[in-house]
Amino acid sequence: MTSETRALAGDLALAVVRLTRHLRGRRTDSRVSLTQLSAMSTLSQDGAMTPGALAAREKVQPPSMTRVIASLNDLGLVERTPHPTDGRQIIVDLSEAGRELLRDEAQAREAWLTERLQQLDQKSLDTLRDAVGILTTLVTEDK
Amino acid sequence: MTSETRALAGDLALAVVRLTRHLRGRRTDSRVSLTQLSAMSTLSQDGAMTPGALAAREKVQPPSMTRVIASLNDLGLVERTPHPTDGRQIIVDLSEAGRELLRDEAQAREAWLTERLQQLDQKSLDTLRDAVGILTTLVTEDK
DNA sequence: TATTGTTATACTCTATAACTATA
DNA sequence: TATAGTTATAGAGTATAACAATA
Numbered sequence: 001m002t003s004e005t006r007a008l009a010g011d012l013a014l015a016v017v018r019l020t021r022h023l024r025g026r027r028t029d030s031r032v033s034l035t036q037l038s039a040m041s042t043l044s045q046d047g048a049m050t051p052g053a054l055a056a057r058e059k060v061q062p063p064s065m066t067r068v069i070a071s072l073n074d075l076g077l078v079e080r081t082p083h084p085t086d087g088r089q090i091i092v093d094l095s096e097a098g099r100e101l102l103r104d105e106a107q108a109r110e111a112w113l114t115e116r117l118q119q120l121d122q123k124s125l126d127t128l129r130d131a132v133g134i135l136t137t138l139v140t141e142d143k
Numbered sequence: 144m145t146s147e148t149r150a151l152a153g154d155l156a157l158a159v160v161r162l163t164r165h166l167r168g169r170r171t172d173s174r175v176s177l178t179q180l181s182a183m184s185t186l187s188q189d190g191a192m193t194p195g196a197l198a199a200r201e202k203v204q205p206p207s208m209t210r211v212i213a214s215l216n217d218l219g220l221v222e223r224t225p226h227p228t229d230g231r232q233i234i235v236d237l238s239e240a241g242r243e244l245l246r247d248e249a250q251a252r253e254a255w256l257t258e259r260l261q262q263l264d265q266k267s268l269d270t271l272r273d274a275v276g277i278l279t280t281l282v283t284e285d286k
Numbered sequence: 287t288a289t290t291g292t293t294a295t296a297c298t299c300t301a302t303a304a305c306t307a308t309a
Numbered sequence: 310t311a312t313a314g315t316t317a318t319a320g321a322g323t324a325t326a327a328c329a330a331t332a
Contacts, residue, residue, distance in 0.1 A: 005260050008272055009253040012260075013166050014184060015278040017177045020163040022202065022282055023156050024321085025300070034160045035322065041157060052290060059165065064323055066292055088290045088331045110152040116281045117148050117155075124277050129151055131274035134267050135158040138259045139165055167298085168323070178299065195313060207300050209315055231308045231313045 016135075023113065030109040031075060032101065037109070039068050040077065040094060044102050048093035050083070059139065077101060159278075166256065173252040174218060175244065180252070182211050183220065183237060187245050191236035193226070202282065220244060 024034060032040065042057050043049070049057075055065035069092055072078040077098035083089035094102070117125065167177055175183065185200050186192070192200075198208035212235055215221040220241035226232035237245070260268065 002257075002261070005268065006251065006253070006257050008268065008275070009256040009260055011275045012271060013177060013253050013256060014181055015275045015282075016159040016162050017166065017181060018202070018282045019159050019278050021300080023160065033321075034156060038157055038160060050290080051292095059161070060322090061324060062291065063293080063325080067322080070292095083290095086290085086332075090291080108149065110149070110156050113152040113156060113281075114145075114149050116284070117152055118145070120277065124273075125148065125151065127270055127273045128155060128277060130267075130270045132151070132154050132158045134263065134271060135162050138256070139158075139161045141259070164323080176298075193313075194315095203299090204301060205314065206302080206316080210299085213315095226313095229309075229313085233314080 023110070026112050028109050028111065030105055032072075032077070035068055036072055036075075036077075039065070039072065040098055040102055043078065043092065043094050044099070048091050050089045051092055052089075054092060072098070166253070169255050171252050171254065173248055175215075175220070178211055179215055179220075182208070183215065183241055183245055186221065186235065186237050187242070191234050193232045194235055195232075197235060215241070 020034075030037070039054060039058055042054060046057065051065050051069055052062055054069070055062045058065065060068075069078060069080070073080060077095055078092055079095045080090045080092055083091055117128070120128075163177075173180075182197060182201055185197060189200065194208050194212055195205055197212070198205045201208065203211075212221060212223070216223060220238055221235050222238045223233045223235055226234055260271070263271075
């Protein structure tokens with residue numbers, strides 16, 4: 001049973017790594033990468049926050065998030081405003097263009113994956129939906 | 144329904160990308176990366192083959208596979224032998240050390256993930272097991 | 287001193303384009 | 310010519326270490 005779980009961990013790791021390879025490699029018509037979209041989704045769900053907080057939510061190191069924010073800022077998708085009381089910090093939030101992109105493009109983005117999913121039966125779709133919830137919990141749970 | 148599927152595709156993409164980030168970033172005591180392990184798994188399951196064939200199975204471009212094979216060769220985990228009749232081709236196969244690594248280390252490798260999984264109930268584990276099968280089909284199916 | 291964010295630097299993974307050797 | 314593999318080069322995504330500004 002523990003050994004089964006270990007085997008499942010290995011299989012799951014390979015499956016998600018391989019799917020990620022496809023998703024990243026694929027041209028999507030979207031202006032943003034999955035890394036950028038992930039950060040934007042968190043801002044949308046949890047609201048404006050500092051770069052440090054966003055790095056923590058996304059589970060990346062602060063310098064990595066600095067770069068993601070800079071790229072999104074260059075695209076006009078996020079805005080940075082000074083922290084009202086602490087001069088060291090800044091607040092990052094989605095711009096109007098960022099919100100619009102999430103609203104209009106986010107779901108149309110994964111066309112390849114959507115097409116694949118449409119060939120599955122309802123039971124498989126339900127399984128994947130459940131799995132997404134479980135995987136999200138795995139990653140979100142604090143280390 | 145189609146719109147639900149589109150939403151699922153977006154959620155699934157974010158979930159697997161985030162989990163992959165964790166899996167890649169984590170130090171594992173293993174001598175091989177997930178990319179290397181993925182190629183080794185394919186060699187183990189499907190047997191010796193040319194670099195081109197391995198690139199096709201793994202759905203990467205040939206130059207990418209060249210590098211993976213070179214790194215595994217440096218580690219002594221795969222061996223390259225000339226093709227018996229076609230001087231352009233070579234045959235890549237796991238070495239004895241490579242087989243041993245897959246046998247002994249592969250499952251112990253994802254310690255972090257295994258620990259997380261052990262905190263799930265049986266129903267969630269079953270769901271993930273089913274999901275792994277579905278995800279694998281998604282990626283394996285020819286584009 | 288401690289904290290926040292950034293800069294500097296480097297490594298992995300992947301790609302496309304161009305090259306070499308063989309068929 | 311066409312094919313298999315490699316080399317050259319580049320870009321994305323991530324990390325750690327060192328720094329600057331502020332608390």
